[in-house]
């Protein structure tokens with residue numbers, strides 16, 4: 001449920017592991033932050049100009065993963081699963097310290113991020129959140145790939161479809177309401193690739209840290225990982241997780257409806273850039289008692305305000 005109050009984590013959470021593409025061992029500390037701080041990355045291995053803001057205009061690459069860079073060229077990559085977890089749980093303010101260039105891939109999903117953050121607990125403030133409300137329908141196309149965002153009353157809906165020639169993946173479609181649905185399957189869904197693409201990725205200098213411990217590998221009609229899939233729509237569910245993480249680079253939670261076919265990090269970023277090009281496409285407002293639609297928030301919170 002979407003809470004009207006800004007949240008942070010109770011205390012720091014630490015993750016360590018290998019970066020999927022860089023293969024580098026990295027430590028990440030997610031720390032509580034004060035109201036109106038937002039989400040910020042800090043590269044602790046870099047002595048100056050080490051703050052990198054996860055914002056759509058700071059996305060320097062969105063091929064295979066989302067990389068953000070500041071104006072000094074300091075970057076953090078593969079931020080999307082952690083950002084998706086923060087969005088889903090509803091963390092508005094956090095400082096993320098990282099001692100290398102890439103967020104660890106862990107098990108390839110957002111499961112461990114979500115579990116660790118829920119374990120330490122979440123702190124509510126009494127300051128209202130701000131939300132971005134989409135006012136116009138915007139579309140972005142790239143060949144067969146399409147994505148649209150349109151107004152919705154009170155929710156963020158994501159309807160995603162993927163189409164693969166591979167018979168095991170095939171066509172998968174799922175839709176969720178980010179603030180109302182049970183997101184467990186979304187958080188738990190792992191990144192994936194086709195066996196025949198691994199060589200190509202390695203030649204491009206990518207997937208150096210990739211293994212069956214952090215990615216689903218599909219060969220023909222077979223999943224090479226020992227325990228097969230975690231849920232029936234794991235492939236498309238992972239794409240929805242990516243989409244949530246990439247949407248959080250808007251800076252605030254969104255009220256709107258996304259429909260995407262065969263998209264990914266780049267398409268989501270291009271769509272958001274198009275939305276924010278024109279101020280008429282969106283409004284930014286603070287959730288207060290007056291403008292709060294009843295169904296928008298957790299009813300318990302409403303009672304506590306009253």
Ligand SMILES: [Zn+2]
Nearest residue numbers: 080191238242
């Ligand atoms: Zn992903």
